[in-house]
Amino acid sequence: MDSLALKIKNGNELAFREFFNKTYGxxxxxLLKAFHDNIHIDDIAQEVYVKLWQNRANIDEQQSLDGxxxxxxxxxxxxxxxxxxxxxxxxxxxxxSVQDTYNKQPYMDTLNGIQEKENNQFYExxxxxxxxxxxxxxxxxxxxxxxxxxxxxxxxxxVKTVEKYIRQTSRILESKLLxxxxxxxxxxxxxxx
Numbered sequence: 203m204d205s206l207a208l209k210i211k212n213g214n215e216l217a218f219r220e221f222f223n224k225t226y227g228x229x230x231x232x233l234l235k236a237f238h239d240n241i242h243i244d245d246i247a248q249e250v251y252v253k254l255w256q257n258r259a260n261i262d263e264q265q266s267l268d269g270x271x272x273x274x275x276x277x278x279x280x281x282x283x284x285x286x287x288x289x290x291x292x293x294x295x296x297x298x299s300v301q302d303t304y305n306k307q308p309y310m311d312t313l314n315g316i317q318e319k320e321n322n323q324f325y326e327x328x329x330x331x332x333x334x335x336x337x338x339x340x341x342x343x344x345x346x347x348x349x350x351x352x353x354x355x356x357x358x359x360x361v362k363t364v365e366k367y368i369r370q371t372s373r374i375l376e377s378k379l380l381x382x383x384x385x386x387x388x389x390x391x392x393x394x395x
């Protein structure tokens with residue numbers, strides 16, 4: 203009997219958070235393979251965990267909790283692919299002028315602008331917590347596409363040091379993002395309890 207599964211089934215938020223921390227990396231990797239970009243992966247991952255929490259009464263503590271999670275994950279991915287296919291088919295019927303009008307709607311622009319602004323603010327806030335040299339190496343690599351060797355020559359440091367700085371900065375960003383997602387999940391769970 204999986205005690206973590208039983209705790210989650212009974213509504214234990216700490217157990218859920220522990221399970222989230224244990225499995226999020228694999229869920230993220232799965233989604234990255236499925237969608238090949240980072241644009242909506244965090245939203246889909248959040249949706250998967252929210253579904254798990256909402257359907258916790260259906261958890262069979264005699265079965266693998268990981269298996270249950272990945273069933274939800276697989277079904278969510280399939281659902282998103284179906285939605286993308288429907289959207290693509292539906293959009294192909296529009297004329298270009300109708301699509302241009304739709305895409306320029308102030309409401310959509312506002313929502314997209316707010317999300318982009320929040321993401322940029324979060325990114326910059328985290329980057330300010332990182333040392334200037336690590337920050338510079340990371341930005342040169344991720345934002346400007348320079349190789350480790352090019353950054354090494356530009357900054358006058360060893361290639362291994364550049365690699366280490368970028369790896370450390372990536373880990374900090376991932377950790378902060380994971381914490382941010384956890385807060386959203388906890389908020390959602392509390393609002394729907």
